[in-house]
Amino acid sequence: MTHSHIHIRWFKELGIHDVPLVGGKNASLGEMYQNLTAAGVRIPNGFAVTAEAYRYVLEHNKAWQPLHAALDGLDPDNIKDLQARGEKARAIVYGCAVPEDLKAAILQSYAQLKQQYGENISLAVRSSATAEDSPEASFAGQNDTYLNIASDDALLDAYKRCLASNFTDRSIHYKFDNGFDYYKVYLSVVVMKMVRSDIGASGVMFSLDTETGFRDVVFINGALGLGENVVQGTIDPDSFYVHKPSLLQGYRAVLKRGLGSKAKKMIFTDTLNTGNIALEYTGNVETSREERGRFCISDADVTVLADYAIKVENHYSDKAGFYKPMDMEWAKDGIDGQLYIVQARPETVASQKQGSVLEIYQLKQKSKVLLRGKAVGTRIGAGKARVINDARHLSDFQPGEVLVSDTTTPDWEPVMKTAAAIVTSQGGRTCHSAIVARELGIPAIVGAGNALEQIKTGTPITISCAEGETGNVYEGILGFDIQQTDLSQLGHPRTKIMMNLGNPDQAFSLASLPVDGIGLARMEFIINEYIKVHPMALAHPEKLDDATREKIAALSTAYDDPTDFFVKTLAEGVATIAAAVYPKPCVVRMSDFKSNEYATLLGGKYFEPEEDNPMIGFRGASRYAHPAYAEGFALECAAMKRVREEIGLTNVKLMIPFCRTVKEGEKVLAAMASHGLKRGENGLEVYVMCEIPNNVILIDAFAKLFDGFSIGSNDLTQLTLGVDRDSEIVAFDFDERDPGVKQMIRLAVEGAKRNDRHSGLCGQAPSDYPEMAEYLVELGIDSMSLNPDAVLATTRHILAVEERLSRNRKS
Structure with missing residues (x-):
């Protein structure tokens, strides 16, 4: 091994086992450069000046003795003493001359990088510390980095500055806190192509x-x-x-x-x-x-x-x-x-995380929302707020309080460990506060805007990260439950258990639920919460007033145009829901707003009729081929085509709501085909909601058009009994357990079986009434789709029912 090889190692010669020689940063870069460059991953090339070289510089300059004189007997908690001695130690190291042979090796390596990347390359020079007795120690963020270095002299100077940064006040304190010998933590330095970000x-x-x-x-x-x-x-x-x-x-x-x-x-x-x-x-x-x-x-x-x-x-x-x-x-x-x-x-x-135990946090009550931000984790925490806008006030913090600040830094970690929850006004999901909170298992909300103005020290608050990607800060201390389920002990019923889901923000946190797919993904939430615009307002901006046009332009600023915004946002919301259960099926219902609901969207008032009874008015399938909405339906279809053909979520099946007649079904399927969604092409299946008595009466005819039926027990009950479930006067008569409704459901399931079509139910009935779940299992329905909070309890119940039925058959 040549002398320079002890001191210089190129990335292509380094791997993950070289941490003791070059530190974690260099070892990781070498590992990737060596193994992944050929696979097309770009890693900037470079070399490590090894920990051996650090030792060589100090020995060559006889610096160990003066360093001992500067640091022996240091009291790291005496800030003045720490500052004075740290400054001395840094001056000793920075004052060292780089031995000629090492200097030549560093500059020759720099010249080689110029050959690879061109004369104009600049360098990033970064410290990478190693401890000879503990290759596992993380010295992340403890030492200095110098960027955009572009000359021989600047490179040598940056190298020495990095070596001296082994003795920054923070680094000395870190070594003391973690029991490292100051003299045995050596510094390797990374010299690599500067990525001009x-x-x-x-x-x-x-x-x-x-x-x-x-x-x-x-x-x-x-x-x-x-x-x-x-x-x-x-x-x-x-x-x-x-x-x-x-x-x-x-x-x-x-x-x-x-x-x-x-x-x-x-x-x-x-x-x-x-x-x-x-x-x-x-x-x-x-x-x-x-x-x-x-x-x-x-x-x-x-x-x-x-x-x-x-x-x-x-x-x-x-x-x-x-x-x-x-x-x-x-x-x-x-x-x-x-x-x-x-x-x-x-x-x-x-x-x-342990895979088999599922923890679900649920608020028992809600109160006024004081702030919203990005949720970190899926837990809930509560306590009195403590606002800290300066690290000097960290000592005021009491365990069990909620820490409220602009941002946090590594020095705050001892206090963060004792917090009930954390709220910061800045930052994204990968910032320091989020990473530490996640490691500690503490609920945190980051990027919560004006947290310091909104929340005062001493205010009781509850931090909920259990409602999707948006975290809510509630007023007062609210009660919550933690439901723990050992999934390895939960059996799998023969009847498929699916879930209903409309909010893409909750999709990934529900992905661990033991379901057979999504039986009802509603578009309405995505259109309401993220898009906020009536689809026809995008097709006909000339019919809008200036204020509405400006609002739409502001919402779609990052997109090619407002229709691009609609199609991509709807597609990405639906795709996120489908990804949570991929490759299991995800049944997506095309929009089922009623005219009064559509009217509340931006621009909606210019396109919607005023109806006395929207529940049985211009809704569902009747809209899709109608001139008053056909262009809006075309945008919905474009979004679903994008989900399946561009994003690749081919597990998406589409479902048509409120389809009154067979002729209407034919019209809608023809419209979909004209927008590139042809039933049977690319494996596309199209279901229909079975929620109107006519769907049941003519089930054999509907079965020729559609691949499956999903019984909407709410509307089917309403239209079988002639009860408006929104009317307070007669709503007491609304009950899915009525013999007439049960007969309708039986005829629907039998009709689907007779035509070899899928049958499912996506209403509230099986989770609200255990006897309805039993009735559906007895009928031999293919699937039930439940709200997420009912999945585990209903699964247990159905397993017990199936067990009893099979015992009865045997006896």
């Missing part, structure tokens, strides 16, 4: 969903400029999900996206000139309105990153012999336009 974009990604541990997605956060803002949580980043199974089948599309406000970006703001050496300083600048209004990377970039994430995860999982989700940092170079992975480490929280 200061004029590009950067961020963090995980090869699973960080909140729920759902494994079928890659989760990406990103912002403009250097990556520090995303990691620290000082801004609200853009977020993207990609569905792994679809990507592996060759589909290239974003599953779901969220536009972050990205108020700032970190760039190089200043240059420090010391002699002939230029060192770049970074700083935040405000982003422009245009930058905030568009996504920081393209859809094509998102899918390239997801592809990288899957390859990195597969490589580490193969090495480990078991599933190993990864936490990665990425950067997009503004000069060459390429995407790079600049760091990867195993994800430490979601991957540790």
Whole structure:
């Protein structure tokens, strides 16, 4: 081994076992450069100046003795003493001369990088600490990094500054707290191609969903400029999900996206000139309105990153012999336009969850919502608020309080450990506060806007992360239940148990429920909550007033045009629900608003009639081929075509609601086919809701048109008994257990069987009335679709019913 080989190691010579020699950062980069470059993952090339070189520099300059003199007997908790001695130690190391042979080896390696990337390459110079007695120790964020280094002198100077940063006050304190010998933690330095994300974009990604541990997605956060803002949580980043199974089948599309406000970006703001050496300083600048209004990377970039994430995860999982989700940092170079992975480490929280015990938190009551933000985890916590806007006040914090602050940093961790919950006004799901809260199992809400103004110290509050991606801060201390189920002990009934779901934000947290798919995915929630616009208002903007047009333009700012916004948003909402159960079926019902509900959407009043009884008026199938809504239905179809053919969720079946006559069914199927959704093509199945007595009476004719029936017990009861369930005067007569309604359901199930068609039920009846669940099992219905909170109890009940029926048959 040559002398320089002890001191310089190229990435292609390093692997994950070299942590003691070069530290975790270098070892990980080497592992990936060596193994994944050929697979198409871009890792910036570079080399490590080893921990041996650090020892060599100090010995060559006889620096050990002065270092002992500076640090022996230090009291790290005496801040003045720590500052004075730390400064001395840094000056000793920075004052060391780099031995000539080491200097030559470093500069020769820099020259080789120029040959690979061109003369104009600049460098990132980063510290990577190692402890000789503990390769496992994480010194993340303890030492210095220098960016955009572009000359021999600046490189040597940055190298020495990195070595000196082994003795920053924070690093000395960290070593003391964790029982490391100051003199035995050596510093390796990474020298690599600088990815110019200061004029590009950067961020963090995980090869699973960080909140729920759902494994079928890659989760990406990103912002403009250097990556520090995303990691620290000082801004609200853009977020993207990609569905792994679809990507592996060759589909290239974003599953779901969220536009972050990205108020700032970190760039190089200043240059420090010391002699002939230029060192770049970074700083935040405000982003422009245009930058905030568009996504920081393209859809094509998102899918390239997801592809990288899957390859990195597969490589580490193969090495480990078991599933190993990864936490990665990425950067997009503004000069060459390429995407790079600049760091990867195993994800430490979601991957540790025990698979067989399902924990579901549920609020027992609700109160006024004080604030909303992004939910971290799926738990609930409550206590008195403690607002801290300065680290000096951390000592005021009492265990069991709710910590409220702008952001948190690593120094806050001892206090965070004792909190009932955490609320921060800034940050995304991958910022410091979110990562620590997740590790500690504490509910947290990040990016909650003006948290410091809204919440005062001493206020009792409840933090709920159990209602989907949006976390709610409620007034007062509210009661909640924790339901624990050991899924390994739960059997699987013969009758398929499916669930009803309309809110995509809840999809991943419900993915672990033991269901056979989704029996009813409603579009209405997505249209109401995310799109907010009447589909016809997009087709006919000329009929709207200026104020409405402006609102629609603001909602669709990040998209090509308002129709692109509608189609993508609806497609991504539905695809997220379908991804949660993929490859099991997901039955999506086309929109079933009534005219009065449609009228409340933006622009809706210009397109909707005023009806006295909307419940049996212009709704469901009658709208789809009607001139007053046909263009709106075309947009719904375009979105569903995108879900199946571009995002790749072919487990989606479509369902037509409130189809009054066979002729109407034919018209709707013809309209769908004209929009590229032809029943039978690409395996597309189309179901119909069975909720009007005519659907039951003419079931043999409807069965020729549709692949299955889903009994809507609410409307079927209403129309069989002639009871308006919205009328307080007669609603007491509304009961699915009426003999006439049960007869209708029996005829529907028998008719579906006779025609070899699927039969299911998606109303409240089986969860509300145990005897209805028994009746449906006895009829031999194929599936029941329940609200998520009823899935476990009804599953247990149906298992018991099936067991009893089989005993009766035998006897």
